Amino acid sequence: MEPNAVQLSGAEILVQALIDEGVQYVFGYPGGSVLHIYDALFKQDQVKHILVRHEQGATHAADGYARATGKCGVCLVTSGPGATNAVTGIATAYMDSIPLVCITGQVPTPVIGSDAFQEVDTVGITRPCVKHNFLVKDVRDLAVTLRKAFYIATTGRPGPVVVDIPKDVTDPNVKIPYDYPRDLRMRSYHPTDKGHLGQIKKALELMLQAKRPIFYTGGGVVLGEASALLTQLVRLSGFPITSTLMGLGAYPGTDPQFLGMLGMHGTYEANMAMHETDVLIAIGARFDDRVTGKIEHFCPHAKVVHIDVDPSSISKNVRVDVPVVGQVASVLTDLLRLWKEQAPAASAVRPVADWWEKIEAWRRVDCLHYDRASDKIKPQFAVETLYKVTHGDLYLTSDVGQHQMFAAQFYPFEKPRRWINSGGLGTMGFGLPAAVGVQLAFPQAQVACISGDASILMCIQEMATCKQYNLPIKVILLNNGYMGMVRQWQEFFYGSRYSHSYVDALPDFVKLAESFGHVGMRVERPGDLAAAMQEAFAMKDRFVFLDVVVDPTENVYPMIAAGKGQHEMHLPPSLSERELA
Amino acid sequence: MRHIIAVLLENEAGALSRVAGLFSARGYNIESLTVAPTDDPTLSRMTLVTTGNEEIVEQIKKQLNKLIDTVKLLDLTEGPHIEREMMMIKVRAEAGNREELKRLTDIFRAKIIDVTDSSYVVELTGASKKLDAFIDAVPKGLIVEVVRSGPTGIARGEKGLTL
Ligand SMILES: Cc1ncc(C[n+]2csc(CCOP(=O)(O)OP(=O)(O)O)c2C)c(N)n1
Numbered sequence: 001m002e003p004n005a006v007q008l009s010g011a012e013i014l015v016q017a018l019i020d021e022g023v024q025y026v027f028g029y030p031g032g033s034v035l036h037i038y039d040a041l042f043k044q045d046q047v048k049h050i051l052v053r054h055e056q057g058a059t060h061a062a063d064g065y066a067r068a069t070g071k072c073g074v075c076l077v078t079s080g081p082g083a084t085n086a087v088t089g090i091a092t093a094y095m096d097s098i099p100l101v102c103i104t105g106q107v108p109t110p111v112i113g114s115d116a117f118q119e120v121d122t123v124g125i126t127r128p129c130v131k132h133n134f135l136v137k138d139v140r141d142l143a144v145t146l147r148k149a150f151y152i153a154t155t156g157r158p159g160p161v162v163v164d165i166p167k168d169v170t171d172p173n174v175k176i177p178y179d180y181p182r183d184l185r186m187r188s189y190h191p192t193d194k195g196h197l198g199q200i201k202k203a204l205e206l207m208l209q210a211k212r213p214i215f216y217t218g219g220g221v222v223l224g225e226a227s228a229l230l231t232q233l234v235r236l237s238g239f240p241i242t243s244t245l246m247g248l249g250a251y252p253g254t255d256p257q258f259l260g261m262l263g264m265h266g267t268y269e270a271n272m273a274m275h276e277t278d279v280l281i282a283i284g285a286r287f288d289d290r291v292t293g294k295i296e297h298f299c300p301h302a303k304v305v306h307i308d309v310d311p312s313s314i315s316k317n318v319r320v321d322v323p324v325v326g327q328v329a330s331v332l333t334d335l336l337r338l339w340k341e342q343a344p345a346a347s348a349v350r351p352v353a354d355w356w357e358k359i360e361a362w363r364r365v366d367c368l369h370y371d372r373a374s375d376k377i378k379p380q381f382a383v384e385t386l387y388k389v390t391h392g393d394l395y396l397t398s399d400v401g402q403h404q405m406f407a408a409q410f411y412p413f414e415k416p417r418r419w420i421n422s423g424g425l426g427t428m429g430f431g432l433p434a435a436v437g438v439q440l441a442f443p444q445a446q447v448a449c450i451s452g453d454a455s456i457l458m459c460i461q462e463m464a465t466c467k468q469y470n471l472p473i474k475v476i477l478l479n480n481g482y483m484g485m486v487r488q489w490q491e492f493f494y495g496s497r498y499s500h501s502y503v504d505a506l507p508d509f510v511k512l513a514e515s516f517g518h519v520g521m522r523v524e525r526p527g528d529l530a531a532a533m534q535e536a537f538a539m540k541d542r543f544v545f546l547d548v549v550v551d552p553t554e555n556v557y558p559m560i561a562a563g564k565g566q567h568e569m570h571l572p573p574s575l576s577e578r579e580l581a
Numbered sequence: 582m583r584h585i586i587a588v589l590l591e592n593e594a595g596a597l598s599r600v601a602g603l604f605s606a607r608g609y610n611i612e613s614l615t616v617a618p619t620d621d622p623t624l625s626r627m628t629l630v631t632t633g634n635e636e637i638v639e640q641i642k643k644q645l646n647k648l649i650d651t652v653k654l655l656d657l658t659e660g661p662h663i664e665r666e667m668m669m670i671k672v673r674a675e676a677g678n679r680e681e682l683k684r685l686t687d688i689f690r691a692k693i694i695d696v697t698d699s700s701y702v703v704e705l706t707g708a709s710k711k712l713d714a715f716i717d718a719v720p721k722g723l724i725v726e727v728v729r730s731g732p733t734g735i736a737r738g739e740k741g742l743t744l
Contacts, residue, residue, distance in 0.1 A: 123595060124598070127595075127598065127599060127602055128602055128606050131649070132649040135594070135595070152649060186649075187652055187744065188590075188591050188649060188650055188651055188652040189649050310647070311643050311646070311647075312640065312643035312644050312646075312647050314643075315636065315639065315640075316640060319636075
C-alpha cells in the first residue's frame, strides 16, 4: 500500500478501477442498489456511461463492443430485475466466449437472504452461464476483485464475469485507501499460453502427409487475434479452409482457398470436403452440433488435429488424434516456423492438386443458387446488394434466423471482428443493441444490423438509445412476415403446419422508426433496392431503418437436417434435378 | 469405471456449489462428494467419487480444472492410493443378538461407541467396500440407521497433493 493512497468509497473505487482498466464505455441502467455507483459516475467524465433501454440491451451492447474491438465489454445493472434481465446477454456472451465484466447491484449485506426488495441470488442464477462470478461483501475486497474479474474475463478462453456488489459496499461514507493491484497472480488460475512443441511437430507431420487436408476454423481464431497467422499458414500450405459461423472473417471470405461456411447451412463444397478429408486441422473451433451434424457421420476418414486454448474443448464431442492446447496465435507462430523449416520450400504447385479438382467439382454445383429473376426481393439478393452497396466494408451485426444465415452465406467478410452475431446461444434481439456497442467503438465506421421482423421487436427499444447518442446505425430488416427459420422447419419437418410462426400485426416499421426520431424507409421491388440502400448509407449521421419486403416463402439452403450426416444436404430445389458430382 | 478425484479448492463461499452445479449441468454421475478445510485455512479439499467411461472421466477432470476456484486436482485411482470412508451404524441390539453383533464388530475391527439396553452405534472406517460388507453381514432387520461420510483418499508414497 502506498503511504499516501487516496481515500475512496466503494462506489468511487469501482469507477476508478474502471478508469484504471482503460474502460471507455459502461453500458447500464440505474436502480436502487446501484445509485451510489451512479452518483460516482456522475462526478467524473473519464468513463462514459451509455444509458440503454433494457438491461438485455446493456449486455448485448457491451458484448458487441467487445466483439468488434477485442477489449472487455462492461455493463452495470441494478439488483433483482436488473440482474435477471441481464442474464440472457450474459449467457449469450458465455456461449461465444466474449470477454465481459457485468457489475450487478445487490441488496445490502445485512439483508441478503431475507427476500428483501429486489433481491435475487445473482451469483446463483448466473453461475452456469459465466466464466466466473463474485459476490463482494467487504469494500476492502472490491479493488482486487475487480482486477480479478477483468483478468479472468480477458485471458485464456475469454468469457463473462459477474461482480455482484451489495449496496452497503458502495456506501459513499465509508472510505478506504485505494490501491489498484496491477500485478495480479492467482494460484488457482493459469491460462494456457504456448502449445507443446512435440504436439505441434506431430500436427505438422500429419499435415505434410495429408492427401485431402482441410482447415476448419472457428471463433477462437478471431478471439485469439490469430487471423493474420492463419491466413499465412493457409496460403503457405495451399490447403482449403472452411469456417464456422463464428469464425467468418478470420480468413478472407473472397479468397479462392475459402470454401465458405460449414455445417447445417454450410456450403456443399465445405461439407463434402469435411466428409472426405483425411486430415482435419481444427483451430479455435469446438465441434458444435450445428457443425458436426450426426456425430457418427462426422469426418469419417479423418485424423484430427485440434488447436485450442481450452483443454476441455479437446475430445469433448469428437475424438482428437493430435491435440495442441495453447493460445492459437502462439501455436500458429510455432507451426509456421516449423513448416518453413521442414516443408519443401514454398512449392509453386498446389501439393494437393487432386483434392482441389474434387473440391472445384463440388463448387460447380453452385449450392447457393437462387432465383435471381424473381419479381420479389429474394433475401439472398438483399444481402448481395448490401454487399455491393457497402463494398464489403461493414461491421454487420445480426439477429437470429434465416436472415442471419443468408448474411453468413452471401456477405463475405475480409477481416475478423466485422461479423457480429450470437452463434452459440442464438439470441434473437442481439443485433440492434450489439450494433450500439460497435458504433460507439467505431464512430466513423459503417455499422449495420441485419434482422428479421420477429427478432427486431425483441430489443426494438434500443432505437431510443441510438437517438440519444446519435448512432447512425442502419437496420436492414428482411421482412418476410414470418419467423422465417421456424416456418422453414415447420415446412420441412411438420407438414407445413405453421404453428404460431406467422408474425401477425407487425408494426409500420417506417412510422415506428420515425416515432423514435429516425429515418424509416420501405422497399418492395428488387429494382429499387440498391438505390434505397445507397440512400440509406449516404445518410452518414442518421439512423436509418430500412424495411425490405422479401419473399416470404424463401428457405435457407443447403440444409443438413438435425441428426443427419454432413454429406446429407438438402440443396436448393432449383438444383435438385441437376446431376451432383 | 469408478474414479476417486481429489480437488484442492479455494476456500471461497460458493466453491462447493460450482462443483455440484457442474455435475448437474453436464449430467455427470456423482456418487459422493465430501469437503472440508485443510491445514491451510484458505484451501478446502474435496473428494468426489464418480463413474463413467474414460472419455467422460477425462472431461470431468478437465471441467473441474477449468473452474476458477480449482487450485489442484488429482485422480487418485490413477496410482496407488488409500481410500477411507467412515460409517456410523445404529443397530437393534437386544439380548438375542448382542453377542453376535459384538463379534461382528471385532471381526471388522470396528468400535461400539454408544450402547443402550436395546441398541449399539458401531463406528467403522475403511474402504467403501469394507463398509458395504459390514452392512451385508448385519443380520436382516437389525439396522436402524446408516450414516456414511463418503470416501476420502490420499495417494501412497512421499508426494502430497499440496501447493
Ligand atoms: C430469444 C429467442 N427466442 C426464440 C428463438 C427461436 N427462433 C430461432 S429463429 C426464430 C425466428 C426468427 O424470425 P425472424 O427474426 O423474423 O427472422 P427470419 O428467420 O424470418 O429471417 C425463432 C423464433 C430464438 N432463437 N431466440
